[in-house]
Amino acid sequence: MRVVGIQVSVERAGRAGFSIEFVGDGGEVVSVLCPQDDAGSLNRLNAIAKAKDMLRTALAADEALQAVGGQKGSLRGQLPNARRAHDRDAMEEQLEEGLEDTFPASDPVSIATSTIARGHSHR
Numbered sequence: 001m002r003v004v005g006i007q008v009s010v011e012r013a014g015r016a017g018f019s020i021e022f023v024g025d026g027g028e029v030v031s032v033l034c035p036q037d038d039a040g041s042l043n044r045l046n047a048i049a050k051a052k053d054m055l056r057t058a059l060a061a062d063e064a065l066q067a068v069g070g071q072k073g074s075l076r077g078q079l080p081n082a083r084r085a086h087d088r089d090a091m092e093e094q095l096e097e098g099l100e101d102t103f104p105a106s107d108p109v110s111i112a113t114s115t116i117a118r119g120h121s122h123r
Helices: 044-067 088-102
Strands: 003-011 017-024 029-035
Touching: 003 044, 017 044, 029 044
Parallel strands: none
Antiparallel strands: 003 017, 017 029
16 A cells, blocks of 8 residues: 555544544555543644554554464454443443534534514505
8 A cells, every 4th residue: 555645533622532543545544543642742743653653553562473473464352342342431421422522513603693674554
């Protein structure tokens, strides 16, 4: 895969971190979620470097697994998501995050009221 583009998306206004997408020349996309650190120092500029470091670490771990006799790219089972684990707090947090990411959904709330005049009497 030859990377032809990199897209950086903000997660929850930067509070949750950034999603970095590496786009390949064949339409492949590799996504990396870089969570925000405790100091809040992750930004659009250094998020790409962090994503590259995370990918290097993942590749090195895969190569180490292969070296000890594991199958390259093998999975150790599927990780449970909030719905399967019946974690109501996690599902509620995901719902809140989704609502925040889509607000305002379309038109902003209007504070003005409109009135319709009813029958004027002519004197």
